[in-house]
Amino acid sequence: MMEPVITQDVQTELDRHAKKPVYIHLETTNGAYASHFDETFFSSGAYIRNAQLEYEHGKITGNGPFRVGLKTAIGWVYAEGITHFEKDGTGRLLLAGHDFSGKLAVALQISETPFE
């Protein structure tokens, strides 16, 4: 079950997955209907599923919603707006940010095996 972020718990999981080959799901979205409901709204989003990488260290910061950064040998992974987390049954770290109506707005997930 996704729960409101407890930074120490998330940090422990970020540390646990560091310096290992991992699979990343990273996503931002405001939904395909955003511009349909509000013509002045500029719809955008991106996702990458099963990017394989290894990060040297990861950190969660902020006072909520939170920010998460993973530093790799030659670059970065970054997500902003994180509100919820879950360490799921298979040991994956699922991080998500839900907007004020509860809709998913951002997700960053780390797994040692590929996502389905």
Add this chain to the structure above:
Amino acid sequence: MEKERHVLVIFPHPDDEAFGVSGTIATHVQNGTPVTYACLTLGEMGRNMGNPPFANRETLSKIRKKELQDAAEVMGIQDLRMLGYRDKTIEFEDDDKLTNELAAIIDEVQPSLIITFYPGYSVHPDHDATGAAVVRAVRNMPANDRPKLQCVAFSRNCEEEIGQADIVNEVSAVAHIKIAAIKAHLSQTQLMAKEMEEQLKKQDPQVMARVHNERFWTYPL
């Protein structure tokens, strides 16, 4: 509503049928017409997770699969097919592969009527791409063998450009089934269904008209 031999519904997301087509489906089922529903994805990239969230990005597909099966049962659909594509990727699939897969289903089911989205007027890229693939598959058939093709459209500009819907199905007799089908997609419709039911109880004329009339555009093949 005209009696059909077999109805084939093709949509990309679980719940695409709920608001605009479930009454029509339920009516066909009550008329004794078999209905096949081919759903391309499991809506795994949906944004509604419940509030507080009871789903996450990884469990959403399983939850929505179950909701789709429940909705199909509510509507009385015997033949539900989940085609295994991924949400938000339909427009990037190989066009011919998609066309051929849908053509094979059409060939097997031999529908007298196909219901899908009107390409170009259905807002979500998956909707437009699915409708376009169905149109390609039907156009590849000899003219005499083609089923009727009725499309759902709801973009802002649709009536300006393609006119008024030429088919309006009055489905008040199965409104309770329609509400139950909408509710079956719990993760996506939680808030909306509740609001809608209350407005219906108050007999809000706009909401009643929206729930009781399902609009389709015959596609010019």
